Amino acid sequence: MARKQPMELFMPPNMLKAKVGGGKGGIDLAAMERAEAAMEELKSEFSDWIAEDVKKLTAARARYAATPDADARANLLRGAHDIKGQAPTYNYPLIARVAASLARMIGELPSTAAIPLSLIDAHVTAIQVIHKNAMKDSGNKTAQTLCAELDARVNEVLAANGP
Numbered sequence: 001m002a003r004k005q006p007m008e009l010f011m012p013p014n015m016l017k018a019k020v021g022g023g024k025g026g027i028d029l030a031a032m033e034r035a036e037a038a039m040e041e042l043k044s045e046f047s048d049w050i051a052e053d054v055k056k057l058t059a060a061r062a063r064y065a066a067t068p069d070a071d072a073r074a075n076l077l078r079g080a081h082d083i084k085g086q087a088p089t090y091n092y093p094l095i096a097r098v099a100a101s102l103a104r105m106i107g108e109l110p111s112t113a114a115i116p117l118s119l120i121d122a123h124v125t126a127i128q129v130i131h132k133n134a135m136k137d138s139g140n141k142t143a144q145t146l147c148a149e150l151d152a153r154v155n156e157v158l159a160a161n162g163p
Helices: 016-022 030-064 070-086 093-108 117-132 141-161
Strands: none
Touching: 030 070, 030 093, 030 117, 070 093, 070 117, 093 117, 093 141, 117 141
C-alpha cells in the first residue's frame, strides 16, 4: 500500500479583516457615531459649498462664451462634472441631474463640434434657479419636466453631431 502524505491546511490571512480591525469586536459603533456627528457638523457648510460650485460653473460658462476654446470647454466640463458628483451629497439631486445632462453633452460632443451656448445657458440657469429656490425634492413635477426637456435637447444635439 502506498504511503499517504500528511494533509496540510493553509489558511490565507484575511487582510481586509486585519485592515478594518475586524475579528472580535465587529463594527466600532463609537467610530460610526463620531463619523455621523462629523457629517452633521459639515451639513451647515453644504449650502456654502454648493453655492461656490454654482459660482464656478457660472464663471466657466462666461469664459466659454467669451472664448470657446479647448481649455474653456474642459473647464466647463470639469465644473459640470464636479457638481454632478457633489450635489447629491449636498442634498440637491435635481442640480445633479441637470449637471449630468450638461456634462454628458460636453463630454460626448466631438471636440470639433461647437456646444450650443443657448443650451449651456439653459442648464446653468436651471442649476441657479434650483439652488436659489432650494429645490431639494427630486419629485418636483416642474423640475422633472425641465430636466426631461433639457435631456431631450441634449439628445437632439448629440444625434445631430453623432456618427
